[in-house]
Amino acid sequence: MTQESASSGADAPASLSSMPEVVDHVAVARLYGEPLFAMPQDLYIPPDALEVFLEAFEGPLDLLLYLIRKQNFNILDIPMLSVTKQYLVYVEQIRKRNLELAAEYLLMAAMLIEIKSRMLLPPKKTADGQEAEDPRAELVRRLIEYEQIKLAAARLNAIPQHGRDFLKAEVYMEQALQPRFPDVNADDLREAWRDILKRAKLVQHHKITREELSVREHMSIVLKKLQGRRFVGFEELFDPRSGTPVLVVTFIALLELAKETLIEITQAEAFAPIYVRLAYSTT
Template sequence: MSLENYNIELDVFEGPMDLLLYFIKRDEINIYDIPIARITREYLEYLDLMQTLNLRVAGEFIAMASTLMQIKARMLLPRFSNPEDENVEDPRSELVRKLVEYQQFKELGEELRQLEGKSIGHFPRRPDLSQIDTSVDAEEVLQKVTLFDILAAFKKVLDRLPEGPAEHQVNKLEVSIKEQTAYIYSHFIKKSKIRFSELAGGIQKRIVLIVTFLAILEMIRTQQIRVYQEGVFDDFTLEKVES
């Protein structure tokens, strides 16, 4: 059995611009003065993590990686002072322009969603109250968790585990997604919610942690669990969805 058998696709999987804006927001970076070397390194680390988990990485993510490395290379080139060429364009300018433009479209989309909500309030329909799930906490539903948030929490736990042996070894996979799904469900016997850090706390092997994370993604996709965060960039909580 191999991890190559599992390809996970989620609706919350966003584009490369979202990942760059995630870094900028998380680290409170000035969007007009992006530390390109650091951002490129982190972007490639997340890209490698996605490929390790066999998440389907769209071509646009690869294209952005190429763009970042090209900008980084141009930033490393020496700049010769030339009195006749005072307005040499910053290699980051085009990327910054696209990020600002993309961010503006996202904010505009959010404003339109809010206007839609207000319009629905002014022109109410007759709701089918029998279809409302009263067990769902509205604050948890409104707290959106992106795949990048989940990956960030996973990376923190993964970084705590020791690196594997330097030499390459071919071993039979010791654990399956089915087994780790059962492992996750075993934590819901006494309670309906559990933090990811608590779930991963007893796991000592990197391969087991990776398969456990894949099991979580599969359970999200099949709506067996829901996830949310209590704070921005915080650990995420898993909650069992009652059938």
């Protein structure tokens, strides 16, 4: 239903003129933060500005159901005259202001008038001699179905919904206090070895010599370098000035020591420096 507040555009100037222009040098109003010491004379209030909608309906069936339930009518025996009159009063009010909105309601009004006119005529029997169906039967079925769907929708809406009624709690849990270093794979060792070879080529000597190198001897040299030290950088175990043969033997010695689990080769994260330490040293 709609009602208009008891006020109009014609009453606005009379009420505004009675207000004082300045009260003890205090502004009578503020507009966009600026004080107004006098009411504007050309103030216009649209006639529809004071209109109040007391009830909002979702369609003609919603309005009909409201009229029936409000007056405790039996939905299976609707008093068509009373309901139709009340319905037309509401439709007439919205038709004056919103014809597009009233179109759907006007269609239902025509249906109500048709049902009322059919009820005034004598009932006709069907071809098989049975009584004709009540003209209100189809309308009653539609109203009952609509009410069931509306109640079901209200029950679904009452169920707590994520994002509207509650939010999921999110808690961060640290799985491990000790950092876990990634394992060093063959590709990482190969890339580190290539970098050492590149550096060795920059400082290599062009002196041809024949030298017999022992892997076991260089294994001992590596172990001595690791003695008493917690971690040693992978590059620190190689001396580029000693030449490529020595570098190769040293690298093989490292692999042999790792194979025999005498040393450990670790890396903090991907692409991080590689470190070597004794397998039995404390961490």
